[in-house]
Amino acid sequence: MKVSERKSIRKYQSREVSEELINELLEVAMHTPTMGNMQLYSVVETRSEEMKAKLLPLHFGQPMITGAPVVLTFCADFNRFTRWCEERHADASYDNALSFLNAASDTLLFTQNFCTLAEEKGLGTCYLGTTLYNPQGIIDVLGLPKLTFPLATITVGWPDEDPAQSDRLPLKAILHKEHYTDYSSDAIETLYALKESLPENQEFVRVNGKENLAQVFTDCRYTRKDNESLSQGLVEVLKGQGFL
Amino acid sequence: MKVSERKSIRKYQSREVSEELINELLEVAMHTPTMGNMQLYSVVETRSEEMKAKLLPLHFGQPMITGAPVVLTFCADFNRFTRWCEERHADASYDNALSFLNAASDTLLFTQNFCTLAEEKGLGTCYLGTTLYNPQGIIDVLGLPKLTFPLATITVGWPDEDPAQSDRLPLKAILHKEHYTDYSSDAIETLYALKESLPENQEFVRVNGKENLAQVFTDCRYTRKDNESLSQGLVEVLKGQGFL
Numbered sequence: 431m432k433v434s435e436r437k438s439i440r441k442y443q444s445r446e447v448s449e450e451l452i453n454e455l456l457e458v459a460m461h462t463p464t465m466g467n468m469q470l471y472s473v474v475e476t477r478s479e480e481m482k483a484k485l486l487p488l489h490f491g492q493p494m495i496t497g498a499p500v501v502l503t504f505c506a507d508f509n510r511f512t513r514w515c516e517e518r519h520a521d522a523s524y525d526n527a528l529s530f531l532n533a534a535s536d537t538l539l540f541t542q543n544f545c546t547l548a549e550e551k552g553l554g555t556c557y558l559g560t561t562l563y564n565p566q567g568i569i570d571v572l573g574l575p576k577l578t579f580p581l582a583t584i585t586v587g588w589p590d591e592d593p594a595q596s597d598r599l600p601l602k603a604i605l606h607k608e609h610y611t612d613y614s615s616d617a618i619e620t621l622y623a624l625k626e627s628l629p630e631n632q633e634f635v636r637v638n639g640k641e642n643l644a645q646v647f648t649d650c651r652y653t654r655k656d657n658e659s660l661s662q663g664l665v666e667v668l669k670g671q672g673f674l
Numbered sequence: 675m676k677v678s679e680r681k682s683i684r685k686y687q688s689r690e691v692s693e694e695l696i697n698e699l700l701e702v703a704m705h706t707p708t709m710g711n712m713q714l715y716s717v718v719e720t721r722s723e724e725m726k727a728k729l730l731p732l733h734f735g736q737p738m739i740t741g742a743p744v745v746l747t748f749c750a751d752f753n754r755f756t757r758w759c760e761e762r763h764a765d766a767s768y769d770n771a772l773s774f775l776n777a778a779s780d781t782l783l784f785t786q787n788f789c790t791l792a793e794e795k796g797l798g799t800c801y802l803g804t805t806l807y808n809p810q811g812i813i814d815v816l817g818l819p820k821l822t823f824p825l826a827t828i829t830v831g832w833p834d835e836d837p838a839q840s841d842r843l844p845l846k847a848i849l850h851k852e853h854y855t856d857y858s859s860d861a862i863e864t865l866y867a868l869k870e871s872l873p874e875n876q877e878f879v880r881v882n883g884k885e886n887l888a889q890v891f892t893d894c895r896y897t898r899k900d901n902e903s904l905s906q907g908l909v910e911v912l913k914g915q916g917f918l
Contacts, residue, residue, distance in 0.1 A: 433705055433790070435705075436705045436707075453849070458677055458678045460843075460845070461678060461680050461681075461839065461842065463682055463789075465803050466803070466896065468891070469847070472848050472854065474851075475849060476852060477851075478852055507848075509857075510857055511891075513856075514857075514866050515891070517863070518887075518888035519885070519889075520886070520888035520891065520893070521892045521893070521898055523892070523897070523902065524896075526901055526905035527912075528905035529901060529905070531825075532803065534775075534778065534782075535803075535806075535826065538778075538782035539782055539801075542706065542786035545707075546677070559709050562772060562776065572853060574854050575856055578854065596711050598705065598711075598713065599704075601704070603713070604713060604717055604751075605700060605716075605717050606716060606717065606816075607718075607719055607721075609718070610718055610817045610822065612819055613754055613758075615761055618757055618761045621754075641762075644759045644764035645764040647712070647755075647759070648759055648766055648767070651710055652710065652768075657767045657770055657772055657773060661773070665771050
């Protein structure tokens, strides 16, 4: 699957994905650019039924966790680098927000290259955004120490479905020439017209009893109540992991 | 250039990179997975000498800014989505840390896929980590509104150099099976042995007058003083952009 054809795969064949293949893909993905060549990430590979069962509720029961042969949790990691500094009597000072964002950047770039490489091999992947909703639970289950933080969970397996590609905004929605141009009312109408016109999106509006698609997002999918409480929890966990 | 062969390119030919090619690459990269299909990113494309001159000092004078035909600043963007919600009388509540990290994730995954696609076409790219060091300056120059944040700057051009690939840690340094295994002193010795033995790294130690490579990082490259002051600045800018 090329990037131009990619889609998230949520149903997998029971066929295994070998350790060798995962290792090979991670090893190639390690050529992703990284801040000062520090490689500020770690990956926890979950294959056992026991560990998947523990992760499952933390990802709100999404069936990919137990349905995929391999679950990978990509973590920002300044712990390893700091441990090296300690061994070398070097004054490590990476317990701050900048260092967290440096490590998060390294981690997410690496995650994406892993996924692209996996998809080139015919594997299907799904990115679970739920990782940021209950980081403390994931930290506890995977035994993540201070100066690490789980950012992305990727389920990996051989595809057992072939869904349609999702719609995307037109390029001009995201591209600004020289300066950012803020969005006028007219621009919003034009840029969201296709998305709002799609039958599947109109169906979302209908089944949720809302006036329009934006309200499905704000009132059903990503609500003020959830955003505010999950965000507060996230900040607490970042503090607990030593990053704030 | 395949991912397995990739390296950062800092010197570019004077030959142009067409708008059509950049557009095509961004358009394909938009198939990158995104949180709830919200596409929480924007890209500001810089080609004019005037704008490059303004960005240059914000990136500490790194010559790739003026040497590359195209400079792309990838920004987390919850502004566009929020503007859509406003137009639709939907209660947007994305002014928080969770939403920032959601948008940052979308943005960085998208950034990496853009780079991979550009490299497949033979382009060279360099990721400038300096974007996080002076975000307010970049916000001012590019006119970035609230609920946006510059995360990654990529310089793009046709390569005019062919540097060696950087070393990487062995795979076992970053891969954990089922549980995170913290690093013993012995593990640190083994995992960092190759890096510390490389002639170019030993030369860094020598020219900086340090005892070892870790101290080059902590005392010269990423110091406590810089980390702490830059981090404080970063948090203030995140607040100013409405994310904290």
